[in-house]
Amino acid sequence: MVDQWINSPGHNANMSRPADNVMGVGIAFDKQDGFMWGTTTYYQYGQVPQKTFATAEEYLASIAPMPPAVFKDVPNGSAFAEDIRWMTEQGITTGWPDGTFRPLDSVRRDAMATFLYRLAESPQHRPQNVSPFKDVSPSQQFYKEMTWLAGTKITTGWPDGTFRPLDTVRRDAMAAFLYRSAGSPAYTPPKTSVFTDVTPGNQFYKEISWLADQGISTGWSQPNGTRTFAPGQAVARDAMAAFMHRFDQRGW
Numbered sequence: 001m002v003d004q005w006i007n008s009p010g011h012n013a014n015m016s017r018p019a020d021n022v023m024g025v026g027i028a029f030d031k032q033d034g035f036m037w038g039t040t041t042y043y044q045y046g047q048v049p050q051k052t053f054a055t056a057e058e059y060l061a062s063i064a065p066m067p068p069a070v071f072k073d074v075p076n077g078s079a080f081a082e083d084i085r086w087m088t089e090q091g092i093t094t095g096w097p098d099g100t101f102r103p104l105d106s107v108r109r110d111a112m113a114t115f116l117y118r119l120a121e122s123p124q125h126r127p128q129n130v131s132p133f134k135d136v137s138p139s140q141q142f143y144k145e146m147t148w149l150a151g152t153k154i155t156t157g158w159p160d161g162t163f164r165p166l167d168t169v170r171r172d173a174m175a176a177f178l179y180r181s182a183g184s185p186a187y188t189p190p191k192t193s194v195f196t197d198v199t200p201g202n203q204f205y206k207e208i209s210w211l212a213d214q215g216i217s218t219g220w221s222q223p224n225g226t227r228t229f230a231p232g233q234a235v236a237r238d239a240m241a242a243f244m245h246r247f248d249q250r251g252w
Helices: 002-007 009-015 056-062 081-089 109-119 143-151 171-181 205-213 237-249
Strands: 022-029 036-043
Touching (some): 081 237, 109 143, 109 171, 171 205
């Protein structure tokens, strides 16, 4: 069966994608009629199993019970579920009062300020009485976090003096926020972009390239072997959990 996959153009292309570093193969036999069934799974951030098992029962007996889902709209096993769990355990998010996380909602700029402030372990910060942004008042929910973001130069806001707290965060701006949160480390971006939709002339080219070089984001693999980043696309809450988790795992 593996030979059949190798000789199949479609399967071979999937098995040979450079973005995937682990491939899982499962083969089962039907005792009654002798049919053989097979499946393959590919991962960009997978880990090679340390042990193999002869039966599903043997494998299931070897693993610890799955903890209950943290949010009712993020079932265990779903994309980024473990990153969202980590985010919750770190106190970076509590979700919504109705018990949801709303993983596909876009991240707003005021919420991003809060995520980054908590990711930095909620450092001591006394917000000024006069807001650094003309559209952010001291009475706003995340005023402390937004003024901390400005005080640390992670954001400078917009040239017109606004922060636009209710706007969604684009992926290119997310890269800049994380790069600055890391202390703006010395980094020389490549002359040729790793993403076909991000040119060296992009405002945040250096930050996006750094994010990719750190393995915090790999973007999307295309059928022709190239990768895209979608810099103008809004960041979803589940993807933001993954970005911050990887950022933390790399020691930033």
